[in-house]
Amino acid sequence: MDAGASNGRLRRAPENFLTAEQIALVGKGRRDFLRSTFLAAAAGVAGAAALGRPAAAAEGDDAILKPQPWATSLGQPVAANPYGVPSKYERALARRQSPGLTQVAAASVSFAPLQGMFGIITPSGLHFERHHQGWYDIDPAKHRFMVNGARPEFVKTPKVYTLDDIMRLPPVSRMHFIECGANTGMEWGNVAVPTVQYSHGMLSCSEFTGVPLRTLLEDCGADLKAAKYVLAEGGDGSAMTRTIPIELVLSGEVMVAYGQNGEMLRPENGYPLRLVVPGVQGVSWVKWLRRVEVGDKPYATKDEAVHYIDLMPDGQHRQYTSIQECKSVITSPSGGQMLLDKGYFNVSGLAWSGRGKISRVDVSFDGGVNWVEATLQTPILSKCLTRFNVPWNWDGRPAVLQSRAMDETGFVQPSYGQLRAVRGTRSIYHNNAIQSWKVADSGEISNVQIL
């Protein structure tokens, strides 16, 4: 089946890197792209009278008139899958690697399919991946977590914990987003990757469960007045180590987590232990966490002195950036999709801030000249994704869709012009600029940069 073929009233956009098998499935299931490219003849909900068909006109429609196999036979038994899986018609909704982006598939990225997701929770099976040495399914009985001090006086009683020790302690559960610092990184170089999966898909959101790191430091008799930073160290072969300011630990927000969305962490996400550092870039959420050291200076590890740094216009490196500033993106309609007719569309997207709650999202359909306020889905939680929706009537002429988020500190997501005035154009990390999706008069949607 031709990926660009017309399917009823929809012309499917060829999703990048779909296999022929996946494309065939999409053709069968249809909704992965239809989700955001509905043909609409009416304006708004009140005018959505063209939806559906009068029941009297449904003659000849097998699906409604004739008994389907699922109405005339015994279905599958309970617990056919003791751990359930998605429908076979949903296989195209998957995380995907960007071929060529990295040299080694074990030290690479897979992106979450934001264009086909709802609400704010990321199913753990679609959570983005970023590994530096590949992922491991570590035997939890063999995993240990150590707390020690850079100098003996920083931690009175260094200790080694089993997972059981950690899970005995009073737990907390909180919903937080995690975003890789390199998310939207290609855009610095004006490489407009085609779809939101690849431009913003290093972003996920889960309910995490664990023990505040502060509890563990206190258990070891850490000197929380002398401490200025902690070093978090992963158990994988990449020697992943990151400096965390002690203020984040003292706030109680930093968590040694074992749970994600009600069950244990997934192996790709650090099973059995990872650090959760709400609001901070993903690299600091150290996976397969094996050690935290209490110190009084930043550690200048390779992953903060050489990588995950920002090359500024004056040629200097900005280091130790960590908070993911206020950002948003329209996930639907978005790049690679196609509008087939004029009329009503629901425009939906995600907003988030590493500094707290989202307070407002504005959406523009004309590249930033006029803005309308979007509806925010509740609950609006701190350092968590917030879903926004806004209705739009497309008049069939070229348009540019943008979203601009504001957080409770008053920070407003910058345009590319504003961001580059400060940061230049040679960075990789920490791009939170306003994303633009251009709608051509043909209905084709593409990724463009508007200063």
Place this chain on the structure above:
Amino acid sequence: MDAGASNGRLRRAPENFLTAEQIALVGKGRRDFLRSTFLAAAAGVAGAAALGRPAAAAEGDDAILKPQPWATSLGQPVAANPYGVPSKYERALARRQSPGLTQVAAASVSFAPLQGMFGIITPSGLHFERHHQGWYDIDPAKHRFMVNGARPEFVKTPKVYTLDDIMRLPPVSRMHFIECGANTGMEWGNVAVPTVQYSHGMLSCSEFTGVPLRTLLEDCGADLKAAKYVLAEGGDGSAMTRTIPIELVLSGEVMVAYGQNGEMLRPENGYPLRLVVPGVQGVSWVKWLRRVEVGDKPYATKDEAVHYIDLMPDGQHRQYTSIQECKSVITSPSGGQMLLDKGYFNVSGLAWSGRGKISRVDVSFDGGVNWVEATLQTPILSKCLTRFNVPWNWDGRPAVLQSRAMDETGFVQPSYGQLRAVRGTRSIYHNNAIQSWKVADSGEISNVQIL
């Protein structure tokens, strides 16, 4: 491996219906039971100094001193599983059928493993199942949803919708619990099922996404003043039909849902469309939803006139009960587990109400004589699970653990004595009594009924 064998400091409780293979995995992974049966020597967090071991004493501990394979080799590549799965060490955490409970495995139940879950979100792979005719993976392109009136004047323009039609409309996403009306049903007959998975496991909680049913009724020109009830009809062979009071529809809460936890519904949970009726028993959340009819009388369908009714003490049947009243249960420690020593335990559980938000949960350790207030995890959402936690120091003597929830309407979860005074003992459905877990001086925990 003997399921009752001692494993370090833990004596595992033999989980019901585990296969030998699962038991072996539990022995390897350990934490599924350890989660709530930690050996504790200290009281509370401040006194948890016996946790972990001094790092200096860790000599000979391979796990911390010697490089593990995952630190010295390249791991698995990204997208090795385009749709991720849990760790192989977590296979014992699964939904399970109760053998013998039903005659046909397709018309049966699988229970969610509440004893091993965290927070409030149920991973869709562990969501409980209750089917009347088995489950189906319906081709969404062939599925239709119809709205019509019991009399022509009730719905001006009856319509047939495709899934694409539904997904075009402005969506809402909300987190809600779903509980089968028969949850905890065996307890009416004094059959104390051994574990919380079987006593309370027909309970799950997800972020659902869909379109308010009210929007669709308005789209068809329904007469919402004449309407008193709607009938919801499923597409499976069980002819599942349920009456829903129009007030619930008018409130905007009732949703024709296609999304669950960020992705499409799972086949076992009604893919591609199910009704979401917040606060109401699960049977009304009709799966594989194919039709809603607007009427002015209750429909007295088989699943509300013959099943899902309450036999009262005077011999009459109570019909059309629907709201799941305020209820709670301690999930850990719970039946089948075993405390191996005195000291600190975190007591954790879930509370919910079909009438709104949970306002308070009290916990008793002596069978209801004394009560302490538990900490409620935020956010506390309406008609959603709320997680509670409370510390406990076990003195080694027999104890009875209970939780008692209160909702924002002031409704207090009843004791079995209070419930039976009104409802008698011959019901199956709508048991929201206070659950008691008896801790023997041996540390063994069992299900008992306290009036």
